[in-house]
Amino acid sequence: MSVFADLVGQRLTVETLTRAVADGQAMTHAWLFTGPPGSGRSTAARAFAAALECPSGGCGQCRECRTAIEGSHADVTILATEGLSIRVEQARELAALAALRPSVGPWRVIIVEDADRLTERAADALLKALEEPASRTVWVLCAPSLQDVIVTIRSRSRHVRLRTPPVKDVAALVQRRDGVDPAMATYAARAAQSHIGLARRLARDEGARIRRRDVVRLASRIGDVADAVAAAADLASIATEESGAASAERDAREKARLMETLGVDPGARTQPPHVRAQLVALEKEQKTRATRAARDVVDRALIDLLSVYRDALVLKFGAPVELVNEDLRAEVDPVARALTPEGLLAAMDVIGTARERIAANVPPLLALEAMAIGLRLPRR
Numbered sequence: 001m002s003v004f005a006d007l008v009g010q011r012l013t014v015e016t017l018t019r020a021v022a023d024g025q026a027m028t029h030a031w032l033f034t035g036p037p038g039s040g041r042s043t044a045a046r047a048f049a050a051a052l053e054c055p056s057g058g059c060g061q062c063r064e065c066r067t068a069i070e071g072s073h074a075d076v077t078i079l080a081t082e083g084l085s086i087r088v089e090q091a092r093e094l095a096a097l098a099a100l101r102p103s104v105g106p107w108r109v110i111i112v113e114d115a116d117r118l119t120e121r122a123a124d125a126l127l128k129a130l131e132e133p134a135s136r137t138v139w140v141l142c143a144p145s146l147q148d149v150i151v152t153i154r155s156r157s158r159h160v161r162l163r164t165p166p167v168k169d170v171a172a173l174v175q176r177r178d179g180v181d182p183a184m185a186t187y188a189a190r191a192a193q194s195h196i197g198l199a200r201r202l203a204r205d206e207g208a209r210i211r212r213r214d215v216v217r218l219a220s221r222i223g224d225v226a227d228a229v230a231a232a233a234d235l236a237s238i239a240t241e242e243s244g245a246a247s248a249e250r251d252a253r254e255k256a257r258l259m260e261t262l263g264v265d266p267g268a269r270t271q272p273p274h275v276r277a278q279l280v281a282l283e284k285e286q287k288t289r290a291t292r293a294a295r296d297v298v299d300r301a302l303i304d305l306l307s308v309y310r311d312a313l314v315l316k317f318g319a320p321v322e323l324v325n326e327d328l329r330a331e332v333d334p335v336a337r338a339l340t341p342e343g344l345l346a347a348m349d350v351i352g353t354a355r356e357r358i359a360a361n362v363p364p365l366l367a368l369e370a371m372a373i374g375l376r377l378p379r380r
Contacts, residue, residue: 003047003058003065007040008173008196009165016160017044021051021058028158030130030139032115034146035162038195041142042080042113044162048140049076049109064105075102080113091122095129098137108137115141116148123150130156164194167322174203193307193324198300211238215301216325219308219375220334228372235305235372236365239297251286258282298364299355302371306351312336313344338377350374 004014013033020027031048033041050068051058053075059065067073077097079090094110102108112118118126130139130153141157143149170189173196174180180188180203188203191212201208215238218231259266264275271279307324308331314321315336325332339347354371358364 001060003050003054003060003069004044005060006173006177007044007047008169009194010040010044010162013044013160013162017048017051018057021048027138029133029137030157031141032146032149032154032157032159033140033142033162034144034148034159036144036164038192038197038199039162039164040196041162042111043196044160045111045113045140045142046071046078049073049111049138052107052109052138053105068109073105075105075107076109076111078111078113081117086112086114086118086122088119088121088125091118091125095126098129098139099134100137101134102136106136108134109140110137111140111142113142115153116143118150118153120150123153127152127156165196167194170194170196170199174199178203180204187327190322190324190326191304193303211241212304213328214238215304216308216328217331219305220331220377222372222375223377223379225373225376228376229369231375232365232368232372235298235301235368239294239301239364254282254286255279295358295364298358298368302351302355306348308332308335309339309344309347309351312339313341316341316344335377343378347375 004018007014033044035041046069047058050060050065053064053068053073054062055064056062064073068076071078077094079086079094081090094112098108098110100108133139139157141149141153146154146159167186167189170192171182171185174188175182175185178200184203185199188199191209192199192202202212215235218234222228222231256266258278259275262275262278264271311323311325311329311332312335314323315332323329323332335344350371354367357367357370
C-alpha cells in the first residue's frame with residue numbers, strides 16, 4: 001500500500017508529490033504545505049519524506065517508509081512544536097542540520113509541522129538555509145494558509161494546497177485504519193467536519209463525544225446575561241476537562257521517563273540540584289504545552305458551536321445540504337426559529353471575533369463571556 005494511502009481526498013496533491021519523487025526536474029528544495037486543520041498536512045509531509053527515502057518511491061512497506069513516517073529515520077527530522085512558538089534556537093539547529101549531507105538515504109528531509117509558529121527571529125535564522133540549501137536537502141513546511149507564514153519564508157517555497165476532504169472519504173479512512181463500524185465512522189467524520197484527527201478521536205472516545213454534545217447544546221440555552229455567563233463558564237470547563245484528559249497521563253509518563261533516564265529514586269523526598277533543574281525545565285515545557293493545548297481545545301469547541309449556526313442557516317433556507325449536527329437536530333431547530341438569517345450570520349461573526357481574541361492572547365474566559373452575551377436568543 002502506498003505511503004499516500006492515508007492522504008484522503010487529496011488527489012492533485014498526491015499526483016504533484018508523486019511526480020516530484022519520480023522526476024528530478026519536478027523536484028524543488030523547499031515546499032510549503034497549506035490546508036485547513038485536519039486536512040492532512042502532517043500526513044502529507046511524512047508521506048512525502050517516506051517516498052523520497054524509499055527505493056521504490058513510497059511503497060509503504062519497507063523499512064525506509066516505516067521509519068520516515070514514524071520520524072525515526074536517520075535522515076528525516078520532524079519539528080512538531082507543542083509550545084506557543086518555534087524558538088530561534090530550534091531554527092538555528094535545523095539550519096545547521098540542513099547543511100549536512102544525508103547519512104543513509106538519498107535525501108535529508110526536514111519537516112516543520114507548524115511553520116506558522118515561527119517567530120520573526122526564528123524565520124530569519126532559516127532564511128539562508130532555505131535560500132542556499134545543500135544539494136540533497138529538502139525542506140517541508142506546514143501551515144494552515146499562506147498568510148500564516150512570514151512572507152520571506154513563503155516566497156522561497158513551492159506551495160502545495162490541501163483541501164478539506166469529503167466526509168465519506170474521512171469515514172472510510174477511520175473505518176479502515178481504526179476498525180470503527182460504518183455508522184460511527186460516518187457520524188465522527190461529519191461531526192468533526194472532516195478533521196481527520198478529530199474524527200478518529202470522536203469515533204474512539206465516548207468522553208469526547210459527550211463533551212462535543214454539551215458544547216452544541218449551549219447555543220439553544222443562552223437567553224439572558226446570566227445564561228451567557230454560565231455558558232461561557234461551561235465552555236471553559238469543557239475545554240479544561242478536554243485538554244486535561246489529553247495531557248495529564250502524558251505529563252506523568254514524561255516525568256517518570258526523565259527520572260528513569262537520570263537514574264534517581266522518584267520517591268525520594270529531595271533530589272540533587274541537577275535533577276531539580278531538569279524537572280523544573282520539564283514542568284515549564286509542559287505548562288507551555290498545556291497553554292497551547294487549552295487554546296486549541298477552546299478553538300475547537302468554538303468551531304463546534306459555530307456549526308450550530310451554520311446548520312440553522314441551512315434549515316432556514318431549506319438548502320439541500322447535510323447538517324453537521326443531524327443527530328442533534330433538536331438543538332439546532334430552536335436556534336433556527338429564534339434568529340433571522342441576518343441574526344445567524346451576526347452570531348457566526350461573534351464566534352469568529354472570540355476566536356481572534358483568544359488567538360491574540362485575550363484570557364479565554366473573558367473572550368467567551370463577551371461572545372456568549374452576543375449569542376443571546378431574543379425573548380419571545
